[in-house]
Amino acid sequence: MIDLACLGAALMSPYAARDRVMAATASVLGVTLVDVLCAQQLSQEADALMGSGAIQVKQSIMINRSPEELYQFWHNFQNLPRFMSHLESVQVTGNTRSHWVAHAPTGTTVEWDAEVIVDQPSEQITWRSLEGADVDNAGSVQFERAPGGRGTVVRVEIAYRPRGGVLGVGLAKLFGQAPAQQTQADLRRFKQVMETGEVVRSEGSLDGTGIGAQRPAQPLAREHGQRKGYGSHA
Amino acid sequence: MWKGHVMRANCWYGKQDVRVEQVPDPHILNKRDAIIKITLTAICGSDLHLYNGFMPTMEQGDILGHEFMGEVVEVGPEVKNIKVGDRVVTAFPIACGHCFFCQHELFSLCENSNPNAWMAEKMFGHAPCGIFGYSHMLGGFAGGQAEYARVPFADIGTLKIPDGLPDEQVLFLSDIFPTGYMGAEMCDIKPGDTIAVWGVRPGRAVRHRERLPARGRACHRHRPFPGTSPHGTRTSRSGDAQLRRGGRL
Numbered sequence: 113m114i115d116l117a118c119l120g121a122a123l124m125s126p127y128a129a130r131d132r133v134m135a136a137t138a139s140v141l142g143v144t145l146v147d148v149l150c151a152q153q154l155s156q157e158a159d160a161l162m163g164s165g166a167i168q169v170k171q172s173i174m175i176n177r178s179p180e181e182l183y184q185f186w187h188n189f190q191n192l193p194r195f196m197s198h199l200e201s202v203q204v205t206g207n208t209r210s211h212w213v214a215h216a217p218t219g220t221t222v223e224w225d226a227e228v229i230v231d232q233p234s235e236q237i238t239w240r241s242l243e244g245a246d247v248d249n250a251g252s253v254q255f256e257r258a259p260g261g262r263g264t265v266v267r268v269e270i271a272y273r274p275r276g277g278v279l280g281v282g283l284a285k286l287f288g289q290a291p292a293q294q295t296q297a298d299l300r301r302f303k304q305v306m307e308t309g310e311v312v313r314s315e316g317s318l319d320g321t322g323i324g325a326q327r328p329a330q331p332l333a334r335e336h337g338q339r340k341g342y343g344s345h346a
Numbered sequence: 347m348w349k350g351h352v353m354r355a356n357c358w359y360g361k362q363d364v365r366v367e368q369v370p371d372p373h374i375l376n377k378r379d380a381i382i383k384i385t386l387t388a389i390c391g392s393d394l395h396l397y398n399g400f401m402p403t404m405e406q407g408d409i410l411g412h413e414f415m416g417e418v419v420e421v422g423p424e425v426k427n428i429k430v431g432d433r434v435v436t437a438f439p440i441a442c443g444h445c446f447f448c449q450h451e452l453f454s455l456c457e458n459s460n461p462n463a464w465m466a467e468k469m470f471g472h473a474p475c476g477i478f479g480y481s482h483m484l485g486g487f488a489g490g491q492a493e494y495a496r497v498p499f500a501d502i503g504t505l506k507i508p509d510g511l512p513d514e515q516v517l518f519l520s521d522i523f524p525t526g527y528m529g530a531e532m533c534d535i536k537p538g539d540t541i542a543v544w545g546v547r548p549g550r551a552v553r554h555r556e557r558l559p560a561r562g563r564a565c566h567r568h569r570p571f572p573g574t575s576p577h578g579t580r581t582s583r584s585g586d587a588q589l590r591r592g593g594r595l
Contacts, residue, residue: 304458307444313375316486322462328407329486333370
């Protein structure tokens with residue numbers, strides 16, 4: 113836009129070489145057209161789950177469990193906070209309805225009611241937030257039996273419109289919660305829960321997400337309750 | 347009233363800067379953890395990469411060490427095959443036992459034991475398993491150059507040692523022996539073969555495959571070795587073999 117404005121001003125100048133300025137303007141207009149077309153195409157991909165303007169994330173992982181087992185676990189949305197680190201709680205409130213509470217980047221929480229709109233046992237679950245949600249969002253998970261007896265390929269799509277629009281997305285990235293990385297970390301934790309029973313933690317990454325600042329790789333002092341002391345300096 | 351408890355540990359603070367200092371005791375974090383009171387630990391040649399500042403993703407205060415053994419002093423609720431009082435050697439790679447790679451005995455590729463897998467994936471394309479005391483890219487686990495250590499997935503990663511074998515005879519089962527053994531096994535070495543070895547480390551040897559003790563009996567039949575095998579070949583572990591290491595006696 114700035115380029116076009118400058119070229120427009122140049123055209124108005126009595127010292128301008130008109131044919132050269134016109135050629136430059138045509139080139140810039142052509143590039144602008146390509147930009148607009150690309151932006152439209154990118155926003156059309158988000159139309160798959162939500163309307164244009166939504167942040168769309170697609171991630172997948174392979175898990176050494178059957179589609180039936182994974183579907184059963186995911187279908188009970190109360191299990192989701194066990195591996196989705198941004199969720200504080202999900203309560204099933206009806207046959208297809210649930211109430212979700214999530215952490216927002218700024219330290220507050222956001223809430224919404226959601227409804228399951230597609231439910232194909234052992235194959236797919238799709239849900240979306242209802243009217244009045246703090247953040248419009250939708251999600252879909254697909255379970256596909258993996259070849260070679262490797263278990264299941266799990267494909268997740270998450271779409272949402274963060275508060276603050278584009279600015280909100282930028283802020284979220286600044287605070288270390290890029291949507292694609294968040295979803296991939298969630299899927300890793302889903303795999304850990306299903307294959308080993310719980311999220312794997314380390315001294316450096318106590319919440320097991322691997323996202324955000326690492327602690328030094330040494331034990332954290334306990335703050336509550338009694339415990340035996342092992343060291344020589346008890 | 348709760349009192350804090352501390353132990354001594356060897357901590358990394360920068361290039362050629364390691365310090366023995368007091369840190370908190372470890373405690374159980376996952377249900378399959380165990381806490382080991384360490385009776386013997388070693389410095390590995392690979393620790394020199396950390397010491398000389400070649401490994402990224404180190405944090406000040408990281409406890410080093412991935413070759414250690416000792417006595418079990420606490421087990422998590424889902425550890426059934428070892429108990430308090432057992433003497434164990436700990437394998438340096440941490441493996442869950444249930445992912446595709448663990449089930450194929452490729453433990454160094456365990457898909458679940460590295461909570462920071464994304465860091466290694468960005469650098470290498472695929473993440474290795476978590477490893478004790480070897481940077482945050484490989485999990486950020488506290489290491490075994492300390493008085494106590496937490497061993498995740500202790501039902502998989504510990505090897506019970508019977509009475510009668512001193513620590514010095516079995517400690518190398520944590521890393522250097524199985525690493526070299528796995529290299530030999532992958533190359534399918536037979537008596538009479540001529541082999542070439544890259545990445546020699548001092549004081550280590552792997553016998554020809556037919557002379558190697560059978561699985562499960564290594565700790566009874568092995569005796570300390572000098573630096574060369576009877577056939578005059580010197581074998582050892584390279585960085586590549588360590589990363590592909592998966593076999594365990």
